Amino acid sequence: MISKTSIIISFLSSVYLFSQNHKKINKIDSLQTAKDIQKFIEEKNIDYTITVSDKLQYSNQCSTTSDSLNFRPWIKDDFDQNGLTDLLLTGNTKDEPKTICILDMGNGFNTKKITRGSLYETCAFVTTKDGKIEYKSNKIQSRQGYFSNLQTDHLIYKFGEFIEENSHPKRHNILELEFEASSCYGKCPSFTLKIVSNRDIEWHADTDNNVNFQKYFGTYKSKLSQEQYKKLIEIINYIDFENLNEDYSAGYTDSATGTLKITYDNLKTKNIRDYGMMGTRGLKKLYDILFDLRGSLGWEK
Numbered sequence: 001m002i003s004k005t006s007i008i009i010s011f012l013s014s015v016y017l018f019s020q021n022h023k024k025i026n027k028i029d030s031l032q033t034a035k036d037i038q039k040f041i042e043e044k045n046i047d048y049t050i051t052v053s054d055k056l057q058y059s060n061q062c063s064t065t066s067d068s069l070n071f072r073p074w075i076k077d078d079f080d081q082n083g084l085t086d087l088l089l090t091g092n093t094k095d096e097p098k099t100i101c102i103l104d105m106g107n108g109f110n111t112k113k114i115t116r117g118s119l120y121e122t123c124a125f126v127t128t129k130d131g132k133i134e135y136k137s138n139k140i141q142s143r144q145g146y147f148s149n150l151q152t153d154h155l156i157y158k159f160g161e162f163i164e165e166n167s168h169p170k171r172h173n174i175l176e177l178e179f180e181a182s183s184c185y186g187k188c189p190s191f192t193l194k195i196v197s198n199r200d201i202e203w204h205a206d207t208d209n210n211v212n213f214q215k216y217f218g219t220y221k222s223k224l225s226q227e228q229y230k231k232l233i234e235i236i237n238y239i240d241f242e243n244l245n246e247d248y249s250a251g252y253t254d255s256a257t258g259t260l261k262i263t264y265d266n267l268k269t270k271n272i273r274d275y276g277m278m279g280t281r282g283l284k285k286l287y288d289i290l291f292d293l294r295g296s297l298g299w300e301k
Contacts, residue, residue: 026104028076028085037074037089046111047100050091057092062123065150069136071127079133080157082106088114088133090126099126101133101162112162114155119252120278123150132156132165155281159235163281169238173197176263177236179290181277183207185254193290195232199224203294211295220299228296232289236262239282241270248283250276258287 031037038052056073058066075088084104090097099114114135115124124137133155156165176196183190183206190206200223205216224232241262258277262270272279277287 024083026084028087028102028104031076031087034073037087041089041102044109046102046109047091049093050089050098050100051093052089052091056090056097058096058123062096062125065123066125069125069127071125075128077128077131079103079131079162080105088126088128096122096124099124103157112157114162116278120250133162153281158238159231159285161281161285163239163285166238166240169240170242172237172242172264174233174236174262174264175267176261177232178261179287180259181287181291182257182259184256188256189291189294190256191294193293195224195229199226199229201293201297203299205294209294216294216299218301220301222297222299224293224297228293235282235286235289239280239286241272244270244272244280244283246270246272248272248274248276248279250278252276258283260286 027040031040034052034054041047041050041052052073054073056066071090073090076085077088078084079086079088079101080103082105084106086104087102088099089102090099095118097115098117101112101114103110103112114126114133115121116137121137121139124135127134127136135153135155136150137153138150154165155162174197176194178195179193181189181191187208189208189210191209192204192206194202200221203216203220203222205218205220207217209216241260242264255276258272258274260270260272260274260283264270272283274283274287278284
């Protein structure tokens, strides 16, 4: 007599084989050599700063770690889980090697930068495990140039970006969000957003708030759609805001500061000050959403 467990295993095996046999073949599947990939990125005008090679050219500072990791310059996998092969590519540049991920979206290719550059970190190395990206780097922790030890972030493609993976996001009751973006040495918009749980939003535009060819100054009000609010709450909870640092600082000067205050559950509060607004990838995505709200809502003064 066939057991229920055997039937389940047989069914799952059949599903797996079906998905493998019916996987959509794309251009990335055909790329086999460094020359193939170089030609591909040039034809698609993907990134003119990268030179594809079988050998990555790290500085003496990073080469020892690079050799010990023994990772490949390019890896093919379906990182966004849409059934099409993507390409995780590390190539040589005039500085340290950098990594991008070329995603086949079905109707074109979308490139995401994975390494963050020398202003944020040194000695960045990108590998994969179980179809997910393992990102190892020495992070710059302050404008005085202090560096962390080699840290590993597990990245997942979510909300249209690669951000830190959270396998078990909590569902906090978000009561209110306040976000302030400061001015900078240049043309950084200075403004404050306040969003409450009934989806009301208030925008106080200070300086350099030029959105959709219109200049805003003063206080405006609007309301988020249910979809916009749901997306916002989802990413706030996913980035595990409760356990993030209260202070982040990029390793350069003359930048803007983002200040975030989240009131949640039984009137708990979480405050985050982020000079450079690059504290984590998840925070950066949240900031992008908040900045974009200025141009995606109808405002009344």
